[in-house]
Amino acid sequence: MPARRISDEPAYVLHRYDWSESSLILELFTRRHGRVAAVAKGAKRPTSNFRPVLLPLQPLRVAYGVAGENAEIHALKGAEWVGGHVMPAGEALLAGTYLNELLLRLLARDDPHIPLFDAYAGVVRVLAGGGTRGDALESVLRAFELLLLREVGLLPSLDAQTLTQGGLATLGRYVLVPEGGLREAASGERSLAGPQWQALQAALDGSGEAGFSAVLRACAPFVADLKPQLRTLLHYHCGASMLRTRQFMMDIQGLLP
CATH class of the missing domain: 2.40.50.140 (Nucleic acid-binding proteins)
Known part of the structure; x- marks a missing residue:
């Protein structure tokens, strides 16, 4: 041929x-x-x-x-x-390298994901702008993680309990776990309220860069509670207890006075 x-x-x-x-x-x-x-x-x-x-x-x-x-x-x-922006630096460069590692681990070759590509391009432009740090940077990373997991079929529906397909109670708390999906949270677990998960699902129903912006706005108010749940899920599906980029970031922090 x-x-x-x-x-x-x-x-x-x-x-x-x-x-x-x-x-x-x-x-x-x-x-x-x-x-x-x-x-x-x-x-x-x-x-x-x-x-x-x-x-x-x-x-x-x-x-x-x-x-x-x-x-x-x-x-x-x-x-x-193509041009348009310079290389991200510092904390933003590490964040971009982390996203690249996730894509390498979770994307199969020759499998197109146009909405994910468009969201990634938008994130890279944000990182290159240099004004995204701290909580704002955490929100950007969490939003992209959600889109990535959804695109590769590893994210369950966030508007119902996974095993029972029961609805989410307004006053209920729920946690996202590997294999089990979304379930009721036990006492002391990092979790989100039912309406918060439903807001995330509604945002994820968008696409491309517009979808990313909606997910970013939806997860920003509770990004601290979302982070450990997504980290556990990602590590499980990546087959690693610690991603290389995260280990590198921890090593750098250990060298600082």
Whole structure:
């Protein structure tokens, strides 16, 4: 079967690996084709046009050749920086790296998620703006985590109890747990009230960047209670008790006076 070419594809670099002395293997998040792997031959050479472009958290337009339906690694033919913002720095850079790790762990290759790509592009622009810190940054991360879990089919409906499909009581408290989904909270558990979960579900019913904004507004008032529940769920589905990015952040904090 002759090779086909994907051109002018919006993309971000999620990760890059050394492939040889001069080349790189890239994990790309593309808008219309999902997560793909591509080899950038000669990208490490000082004269390569790829060298200043293939950076994480930067909007790109890429072209690559697909050798066949079963090909796992494609050949990168072109990449150009779209522009629009600079590289996030400091806390925002770590946050973006964390989101990239989640995408690498939870997205299957060649499985498009256009609304998720659009939300990710919006988040990267927010992070690059440099004004999102503290609670505001936590809200951005939680909103994206919710959208990611929903997109890959790992988030149950948040407007009913998962096992019984019973409604949520206005005065009831509920917790989101791996395998069990949304259930009544025991005394002392970090949880959300029924109307709060219902508000999140209503926001998630949107799509793209508009959907992300709605989820962001919905989770901001109770992000502290939402964070440990989402962290437990993500670690469970990622198959890791601690994500590498989070461990790195903790190591840095341990070095500070």
